[in-house]
Amino acid sequence: METGTSRVKRGMAEMQKGGVIMDVMNAEQAKIAEAAGAVAVMALERVPADIRAAGGVSRMADPTIVEEVQKVVSIPVMAKARIGHFVEAKVLEALGVDYIDESEVLTPADEVYHINKHDFTVPFVCGARDIGEALRRIGEGASMIRTKGEPGTGNIVEAVRHMRMMMSQIRKVQSMSKDELMAEAKNVGAPYELLLQVHETGKLPVVNFAAGGVATPSDAALMMHLGSDGVFVGSGIFKSDNPEKFARAIVEATTHYTDFDLIAKLSKNLGTPMKGIEISKLEVTQRMQERGW
Amino acid sequence: MNIGVLALQGAVAEHIRMVEREGAAGVAVKRTEQLADLDGIIIPGGESTTIGKLMRLYGFLEELQAFAKQGKPIFGTCAGLIVLAKEIEGQEEAHLGLMDITVIRNAFGRQRESFEADLPIKGVEGAVRAVFIRAPLIGRVGPEVDVLCTYQDQIVAARQSNLLVASFHPELTDDSRMHAYFLDMVREARA
Numbered sequence: 001m002e003t004g005t006s007r008v009k010r011g012m013a014e015m016q017k018g019g020v021i022m023d024v025m026n027a028e029q030a031k032i033a034e035a036a037g038a039v040a041v042m043a044l045e046r047v048p049a050d051i052r053a054a055g056g057v058s059r060m061a062d063p064t065i066v067e068e069v070q071k072v073v074s075i076p077v078m079a080k081a082r083i084g085h086f087v088e089a090k091v092l093e094a095l096g097v098d099y100i101d102e103s104e105v106l107t108p109a110d111e112v113y114h115i116n117k118h119d120f121t122v123p124f125v126c127g128a129r130d131i132g133e134a135l136r137r138i139g140e141g142a143s144m145i146r147t148k149g150e151p152g153t154g155n156i157v158e159a160v161r162h163m164r165m166m167m168s169q170i171r172k173v174q175s176m177s178k179d180e181l182m183a184e185a186k187n188v189g190a191p192y193e194l195l196l197q198v199h200e201t202g203k204l205p206v207v208n209f210a211a212g213g214v215a216t217p218s219d220a221a222l223m224m225h226l227g228s229d230g231v232f233v234g235s236g237i238f239k240s241d242n243p244e245k246f247a248r249a250i251v252e253a254t255t256h257y258t259d260f261d262l263i264a265k266l267s268k269n270l271g272t273p274m275k276g277i278e279i280s281k282l283e284v285t286q287r288m289q290e291r292g293w
Numbered sequence: 294m295n296i297g298v299l300a301l302q303g304a305v306a307e308h309i310r311m312v313e314r315e316g317a318a319g320v321a322v323k324r325t326e327q328l329a330d331l332d333g334i335i336i337p338g339g340e341s342t343t344i345g346k347l348m349r350l351y352g353f354l355e356e357l358q359a360f361a362k363q364g365k366p367i368f369g370t371c372a373g374l375i376v377l378a379k380e381i382e383g384q385e386e387a388h389l390g391l392m393d394i395t396v397i398r399n400a401f402g403r404q405r406e407s408f409e410a411d412l413p414i415k416g417v418e419g420a421v422r423a424v425f426i427r428a429p430l431i432g433r434v435g436p437e438v439d440v441l442c443t444y445q446d447q448i449v450a451a452r453q454s455n456l457l458v459a460s461f462h463p464e465l466t467d468d469s470r471m472h473a474y475f476l477d478m479v480r481e482a483r484a
Contacts, residue, residue, distance in 0.1 A: 098405075
């Protein structure tokens, strides 16, 4: 009997495919998310939009919140650790969190090294903007990748940019001659062996979700069309007018992303989505996607 | 032979790959209208609360109950097992309620307790690598149910006439013998 194998860790992410993972800040929100059909919840002290507004240093959530959420839902519970903060990650593992997000939404603890995720029994998800970043994280042991997007903005443009970039690079690597792969590994800063796997299979070695800016059912469906395996919704649900309705509509739109009649129906009278931020109005220093490498 | 994989949520592509490896056509099923063309269907792993909710919403409960009544085989893995069970411990409502078993969800604990192990399965030669992910257990079986596999004396795979369930994920390995076993059931049902 073996625990924490890469098959068990990556397999957990495979089971989340086609689903929506929702940020929640307390037990009540977690119950709403589960009832709406979320495949997992991310237990947080503040959603990204509030982290952005509050400023200062943002850290791992208070364990009380994590435990409170674990008590009320039967779906997996995820939580965020700061980039490079392996002690926060060990604490979350000790709490029995099902998945750790080494996340740029929190203030990085290490500007050089990400967590060595092979050291953990619990699986990790990490953000990436391109194939090189994705494969570096997988090289460090990440079992799931998500786009970084621009968290807490309610603006899908950065998630689209990152998913388009990733998919276009995957297609390029797939069609390359094997002779060209080492040079490409150097260009994108990816481990050669992992790039070779992408070349052979035409996909990343792990599940790839969309995150960072999903605010409406159409946003979720758009990301599925671009090749996402599923969707994270951070501030989009509990910063909207009617969280319950938004949550249900985003779940359905993710399953039936090619059914535009259904998405039209789901989008009717939803109320106001989260307000959102125009990306060009964000100073570079306020862009969370620039955190990590 | 057309084998559907219920594609509301979960690990669909992996089952399709296995079914095709065993020589049948694999179809992702998102609507009840697709059921008529199928000889058998797989309910994959995923989150059972999500899959159950979407099944209700799109009318799959009644349609799949009718599908089973016609004698067509259904194979449920992990969440699929939960969805097929007559009783779910600690929960008032079952989903399809077709198989006379009581299932215990997340029976091994949280994700850090997830594991893989080699297990013998009745009707399959040699051991199968069984991958358990936040897996359920079968706590009780009815008289019509044949136990196919146990792990530490707990039931993890079983069959009741045209229904097959496993609490682990054969689709996450390179071994398609469990799928071959299911396809044999489909062949028997067609004959």
